[in-house]
Amino acid sequence: MAAFRAAGAVPAGAERVEADTTIVVDKVQVTAIKQGTVLRAQPVASTIAGRRTIERERIEAPKQLARRVPNLHMPDYGSRMTSSIYVRGLGARIDQPVMGMNVDNVPVMNKDCYDAELTDIDRIEVLRGPQSTLYGRNTMGGVMNIYTLSPLAYRGTRLRAEYGSGDTWRASASTYHRIGDDFGVALTGRYMRSAGFFRNLATDRRCDREESGGGRFKLQWRDKKGLRIDNTLAFSLLDQGGYPYRYVGEELLHEGQSVIRPGEIRYNDPAGYCRTTVSDGVTVRYDAGSYSISSIASYQYSDDAMTLDQDFLPLSYFTLRQARTEHTATGELVFRSREQGRYRWLAGAFGFYRHSTMQAPVRFKRDGIDKLILQNANSNPELLRYETDARELLLASDFRNPAWGAALYHESTLQLGRWSLAAGIRLDYEHTKLRYRSRAEFPYRLSVEGAPAGTHTAAIDDRDALVRSYLEFLPKVTAMYRFDPERNLYFSVAKGCKSGGFNTQIFSDILQEKLKGHMLSGTDDSDPGAMSYAPETSWNFELGGHFSCAEGVVRGDFALFWIECRDQQLTVFPQGTSTGRMMTNAGRSRSRGAEAALQIVPRNNVTIDASYGYTDARFVRYDDGHADYAGNRIPYAPAHTFALGAEWSIPTGVEWLGDLVLRAGAHGAGGIRWNEANTLRQPFYLVADASLRLEQRRYALDFWGRNLGDARYEVFYFKSMGNEFVQRGLPRTIGITLSINIER
Secondary structure, three states, X not given: OOOOOOXXXXXXXXXXXXXXXXXXXXXXXXXXXXXXXOHHHOOOEEEEEEHHHHHHHOOOOHHHHHOOOOOEEOOOOOOOXXXXXXXXXXXXXXXXXXXXXXXXXXXXXXXXXXXXXXXXXXXXXXXXXXXXXXXXXXXXXXXXXXXXXXXXXXXEEEEEEEEEOOOEEEEEEEEEEEEXXXXXXXXXXXXXXXXXXXXXXXXXXXXXXXXXXXXXXXXXXXXXXXXXXXXXXXXXXXXXXXXXXXXXXXXXXXXXXXXXXXXXXXXXXXXXXXXXXXXXXXXXXXXXXXXXXEEEEEEEEEEEEEEEEOOOOOOOOEEEEEEXXXXXXXXXXXXXXXXXXXXXXXXXXXXXXXXXXXXXXXXXXXXXXXXXXHHHHOOOOOOEEEEOOOOOEEEEEEEEEEEEEEEEEEEEEEEEOOXXXXXXXXXXXXXXXXXXEEEEXXXXXXXXXXXEEEEEEEEEEEEEEEEEEEEEEOOEEEEEEEEEOOEEEEEEEEEEEXXXXXXXXXXXXXXXXXXXXXXXOOOOOOOHHHHEEOOEEEEEEEEEEEEEEOOOOEEEEEEEEEEEEEOOXXXXXXXXXXXXXXXXXXXXXXXXXXXXXXXXXEEOOEEEEEEEEEEEXXXXXXXXXXXXXXXXXXXXXXXXXXXXXXXXXXXOOOOOOOEEEEXXXXXXXXXXXXXXXXXXXXXXXXXXXXXXXXXXXXXXXXEEEEOOOOOXXXXXXXXXXXXXXXXXXXXXXXXXXXXXXXXX
């Protein structure tokens, strides 16, 4: 469990800094452009992990850090394309995220790229609550800022090798060089392979195997007059299985034979996910006497493909292959006053252009044709009967989605003695278009009252374009009172927003409905309103503070919040034996809750950390035409999150051994409602972790274990064709990690 060190626990020789409740960063560099260098002095709920914490915790992906952050839930299921985030009861499984992500100040524009391996990370900041005024669209729940290790702060070579359960191997190597006082170069590479943990009984193979690799090339230059230039070029490759979805419900029969039993993973068609990403970000910053100017520009490329046995059964119903290629360019200019003085200000402009193409063919096989097409068409076989010899039906959908956006924003802060008053505003505009082509051909024979009526073909070939534009005003007001540098109390009111979009994953259902309409009546009765969804907006009212007592032995944060949300975006599956999913907007919802983090350092070598979050998120108005869910809890968002951990560092007295670091803790979440009706839920669960680490200046050797009690809990639930499936959390895992640091 997390053992975040307080400032007083920094080893001798490390630079002492003003630290957040959950941070110590050795040799801090001022890299944050928009927020202050000390977040505990800001009116924001935050959790920060420095390099020491990341290494001792073995935080290899954002999902692992999220387990330590109150009221933040990032379930690990499906594949790395799945980056569902829930913050304070807000979030959705697909499309627009509720939390933004920045790597070295560059925004990650595609949520499908959030879940990536972390290597040589200097620190991670998690800011909760709307950050839309400064960071814009899709940050209404917060933002995660990731900063990679600087070659101007570290010089040397780092090597790491790891082996763990699931026949999982990890290796990384990096080298950092400083040329003179002003120029630094870093090169990082990594590789990971895992055989997986869950077996598909239909193929007798593990279905969640994974292989990935990547690298990063970083250049940094500083002059003595305040000019800084950073460039980070990164790439990654990923090839994985995934989707270990277990069937739940009654034993399923097909033609009198049992095909799947409750608790089994058993599907017969291939499933997996591949992804290639390339990004390059350039930051230019100039610090003058009374202000700073920063320019951030980036290019991001992603090419991924998801393959699914979409019925997740050992039957030949239907498959999906969704392949997307995306190019994105971003640019931002930030002007900011220096932190000294009574009045401080920040102003900026942001713009982006994104172009993506996607092919999403759904292939119906014979079982799918019989059950989903012919069975529905033959509702009155004595009058009309449909038959076909086709073994496969292709529902092809091709999409082009160009989008661009621009924003202007400003924030002013006034210091009045112990009071700090701030107000900000952002004007955010986005224009997006979806060009689509949907096509299908289905040959069939028709009999009328038992007499043959000929052979026919239902053919669909639709081409059209949908255009949407969104304009949002995103204000924020805060007031903070400082009792002393370590204690403060703040109140904030802020508006957040998530962008609207298009329901590309429902087009196969729309095509089915059009085919049925052509076969039965020759008319199209599909609902065009299902093709898109509106933006989601919220107002967040928050009272919080930071405190320290007993001369820094006890430090903590707390926050109380109330969120009013309109048009909340929800992922739903249409009624009946549908093949797709879609985003819809609930009428209104509200979320209220509390969160707290506490750190106790009774001795320099002992640290105890705890965090707890409570959220009561409910629908105020939501009627989907079949049921009224007003008063029900919002699905997939946990009511409780909890983390508790302790760390004890014991000097061995032997120089080549260094310190013995013992860590133990537990984290958990729940209860989680799985549907809008609140009839299914995952109770609160706890997962225990522990590690033993030998740590010396030049090396570290870790023996670690996760989920040591082998707790059984579900991380995901969904329906396909009316059948229910879940994914279980990872079982007990143990391993060993060797890290070598050759500093110069």
